[in-house]
Amino acid sequence: xxxxxxxxxxxxxxxxxxxxxxxxxxxxxxxxxxxxxxxxxxxxxxxxxxxxxxxxxxxxxxxxxxxxxxxxxxxxxxxxxxxxxxxxxxxxxxxxxxxxxxxxxxxxxxxxxxxxxxxxxxxxxxxxxxxxxxxxxxxxxxxxxxxxxxxxxxxxxxxxxxxxxxxxxxxxxxxxxxxxxxxxxxxxxxxxxxxxxxxxxxxxxxxxxxxxxxxxxxxxxxxxxxxxxxxxxxxxxxxxxxxxxxxxxxxxxxxxxxxxxxxxxxxxxxxxxxxxxxxxxxxxxxxxxxxxxxxxxxxxxxxxxxxxxxxxxxxxxxxxxxxxxxxxxxxxxxxxxxxxxxxxxxxxxxxxxxxxxxxxxxxxxxxxxxxxxxxxxxxxxxxxxxxxxxxxxxxxxxxxxxxxxxxxxxxxxxxxxxxxxxxxxxxxxxxxxxxxxxxxxxxxxxxxxxxxxxxxxxxxxxxxxxxxxxxxxxxxxxxxxxxxx
Amino acid sequence: xxxxxxxxxxxxxxxxxxxxxxxxxxxxxxxxxxxxxxxxxxxxxxxxxxxxxxxxxxxxxxxxxxxxxxxxxxxxxxxxxxxxxxxxxxxxxxxxxxxxxxxxxxxxxxxxxxxxxxxxxxxxxxxxxxxxxxxxxxxxxxxxxxxxxxxxxxxxxxxxxxxxxxxxxxxxxxxxxxxxxxxxxxxxxxxxxxxxxxxxxxxxxxxxxxxxxxxxxxxx
Numbered sequence: 194x195x196x197x198x199x200x201x202x203x204x205x206x207x208x209x210x211x212x213x214x215x216x217x218x219x220x221x222x223x224x225x226x227x228x229x230x231x232x233x234x235x236x237x238x239x240x241x242x243x244x245x246x247x248x249x250x251x252x253x254x255x256x257x258x259x260x261x262x263x264x265x266x267x268x269x270x271x272x273x274x275x276x277x278x279x280x281x282x283x284x285x286x287x288x289x290x291x292x293x294x295x296x297x298x299x300x301x302x303x304x305x306x307x308x309x310x311x312x313x314x315x316x317x318x319x320x321x322x323x324x325x326x327x328x329x330x331x332x333x334x335x336x337x338x339x340x341x342x343x344x345x346x347x348x349x350x351x352x353x354x355x356x357x358x359x360x361x362x363x364x365x366x367x368x369x370x371x372x373x374x375x376x377x378x379x380x381x382x383x384x385x386x387x388x389x390x391x392x393x394x395x396x397x398x399x400x401x402x403x404x405x406x407x408x409x410x411x412x413x414x415x416x417x418x419x420x421x422x423x424x425x426x427x428x429x430x431x432x433x434x435x436x437x438x439x440x441x442x443x444x445x446x447x448x449x450x451x452x453x454x455x456x457x458x459x460x461x462x463x464x465x466x467x468x469x470x471x472x473x474x475x476x477x478x479x480x481x482x483x484x485x486x487x488x489x490x491x492x493x494x495x496x497x498x499x500x501x502x503x504x505x506x507x508x509x510x511x512x513x514x515x516x517x518x519x520x521x522x523x524x525x526x527x528x529x530x531x532x533x534x535x536x537x538x539x540x541x542x543x544x545x546x547x548x549x550x551x552x553x554x555x556x557x558x559x560x561x562x563x564x565x566x567x568x569x570x571x572x573x574x575x576x577x578x579x580x581x582x583x584x585x586x587x588x589x590x591x592x593x594x595x596x597x598x599x600x601x602x603x604x605x606x607x608x609x610x611x612x613x614x615x616x617x618x619x620x621x622x623x624x625x626x627x628x629x630x631x632x633x634x635x636x637x638x639x640x641x642x643x644x645x646x647x648x649x650x651x652x653x654x655x656x657x658x659x660x661x662x663x664x665x666x667x668x669x670x671x672x673x674x675x676x677x678x
Numbered sequence: 679x680x681x682x683x684x685x686x687x688x689x690x691x692x693x694x695x696x697x698x699x700x701x702x703x704x705x706x707x708x709x710x711x712x713x714x715x716x717x718x719x720x721x722x723x724x725x726x727x728x729x730x731x732x733x734x735x736x737x738x739x740x741x742x743x744x745x746x747x748x749x750x751x752x753x754x755x756x757x758x759x760x761x762x763x764x765x766x767x768x769x770x771x772x773x774x775x776x777x778x779x780x781x782x783x784x785x786x787x788x789x790x791x792x793x794x795x796x797x798x799x800x801x802x803x804x805x806x807x808x809x810x811x812x813x814x815x816x817x818x819x820x821x822x823x824x825x826x827x828x829x830x831x832x833x834x835x836x837x838x839x840x841x842x843x844x845x846x847x848x849x850x851x852x853x854x855x856x857x858x859x860x861x862x863x864x865x866x867x868x869x870x871x872x873x874x875x876x877x878x879x880x881x882x883x884x885x886x887x888x889x890x891x892x893x894x895x896x897x898x
Contacts, residue, residue, distance in 0.1 A: 253857070318855075318857065318858075320854060320855060320857060320858030320861065321857060321858070321861065323858070323861075324858065324861030324862065324864075324865060327861075327862075327865045327869075328865060328868075331865065331868055331869055331872055334872060335872070338876070346876065349876070350829065350876060353869075353872070353876070354823065354832055354836065357836050357839075357869070358820060358823060358836065358839065361816065361836075361839045361840065361843060362816075364843050364862075365813070365816060365843060365846065367854070367858075368843065368846055368847045368850055368851065368854065369797075369850075371847075371851050371854060371855075372797065372800075372801070372850050372851050375851055380851070380852065381855060382855040382856070382857060384855070385854075385855060385858070398800065400796060401797065401800070404793070404797075
């Protein structure tokens with residue numbers, strides 16, 4: 194029940210907003226709908242704790258200890274983003290950026306992105322997962338191009354074509370997977386159900402599965418933003434509206450990495466040597482190195498933090514690539530903390546660039562003078578994203594280093610250097626933006642403080658001490674992910 | 679071999695499919711490229727239909743029907759109308775280095791066959807020899823997207839990529855489960871409507887659907 198209600202809330206809201214999305218009550222209803230979603234995700238979590246796996250819609254949809262983490266995260270962050278979006282949209286309307294048609298499109302597509310992410314996370318059928326990812330791409334392309342500026346249209350176009358090509362590669366991987374699964378499970382819909390594949394995964398043909406994983410990796414890796422297929426990511430973040438950037442960085446990248454994990458579980462068992470892990474490790478490192486050195490010379494603030502998202506996705510990929518319970522646990526925690534921290538950062542810099550009417554770092558000054566809350570939060574969030582203790586990312590990066598030193602000590606040194614470079618660049622930029630005298634005009638949206646505060650407090654509290662039930666839960670999930678090896 | 683005639687027919691259609699992608703790589707006129715795309719849809723639905731008849735898989739017949747409606751009727755009508763409204767009918771695109779692209783294409787085909795040959799040996803379908811053609815179509819369409827600069831031609835590359843995927847699925851496993859096929863068809867339709875919206879927006883902002891000129895507007 195919880196699964197179906199979770200999917201119907203955003204789908205119905207998307208239809209509703211497509212017609213009435215320009216009414217004054219819509220931003221608040223939008224936030225309320227996502228809040229309902231968050232509440233039902235908690236109910237679903239209760240069911241998963243009791244029954245381990247919950248199925249719906251004739252077994253096409255399911256929830257298990259792995260996807261429930263991402264489902265709750267999606268519920269939470271889409272709620273806070275929708276709350277933030279109330280103030281954001283009001284400001285944009287006062288500036289005359291949005292007409293009635295745009296508002297309908299914006300709210301409808303916002304819910305559509307949330308729906309497709311949830312459908313992807315909750316689908317047991319890997320074919321359905323593919324369809325959901327494609328739907329997310331299409332609806333997100335609408336959000337990115339919403340300002341209709343030449344740059345935003347080009348960014349949306351780039352996003353659309355690159356991800357279209359990528360997702361097509363993933364479909365070839367899906368064909369190969371079905372090809373291997375058909376021998377074990379017989380033709381028909383069941384052969385693509387992950388829970389069924391999980392039962393026979395050691396019998397799947399290793400050659401076909403390794404090919405299939407490579408195609409999946411190329412396709413879904415494009416969506417994660419792994420180097421060398423990351424070109425779309427900074428443009429899409431910088432040119433779209435800020436709530437879309439927060440959702441994209443905080444949630445959509447996770448969904449794509451989650452999909453790679455699902456395939457990796459099958460590939461690992463079938464291939465019998467850690468090919469999938471090695472691929473993730475190599476490309477994870479490449480991603481971190483390229484992303485960190487691209488942080489130099491960024492003069493657009495949203496672009497700067499989108500490169501930081503690429504970097505963190507690389508770090509998580511390294512964690513999953515190392516394998517083993519400790520590293521997998523670290524990577525899962527890393528994804529969670531990164532989502533919370535990065536979306537709050539986008540809220541902060543999004544509003545700051547609304548005040549200053551520019552996204553250029555050189556022209557954003559005096560945030561601390563204008564609003565002490567905003568300036569301090571930006572410093573705190575900036576430190577949090579850099580892995581300064583006591584914030585959550587410090588804990589997950591520390592766990593990751595511990596695992597990495599045991600397996601690949603040299604790579605640990607490289608990673609340390611990369612993190613140090615990122616530290617220097619981002620901290621300098623953040624301090625530049627908060628300091629200065631020329632306080633920009635513009636109101637501080639009172640409602641927007643709540644999302645920032647919620648995220649930062651969560652990251653700080655979880656970083657200081659993770660409650661034992663959450664720790665056990667994540668450890669259980671890491672165990673569940675690797676258990677079948 | 680129980681169905682020699684059908685098998686050679688399917689093989690012939692596979693060969694024609696490859697030819698259409700090579701044509702897409704080299705053709706200069708956008709209008710002709712859409713015609714090639716229609717031909718490709720026709721070939722794809724015909725080969726799906728024959729495989730469906732021979733294997734007795736009913737959903738393949740249904741899929742052949744959907745492919746025909748979508749790729750031969752709906753999408754071409756949309757694209758032709760778009761071309762007409764944007765007055766791109768006589769437009770010519772400069773295709774750089776056709777010989778180099780062609781030679782690269784030949785290597786792509788050889789590579790695809792090398793990758794697909796172990797799969798072909800394992801497959802149990804009557805058209806298993808053509809998995810390589812499917813993969814080659816996918817990769818060559820990728821090449822089309824890489825070498826083209828105009829929005830319309832890039833979209834045609836994407837659609838041809840999707841044709842290659844469907845062809846591979848039909849020949850390797852007699853198609854994907856129904857729910858996946860329907861989802862894919864829906865996404866392609868929505869995607870094409872999105873192209874339409876984009877075309878007009880790009881047109882409005884840049885006068886010409888030329889992505890090479892767009893790229894120069896970046897400074898970061």
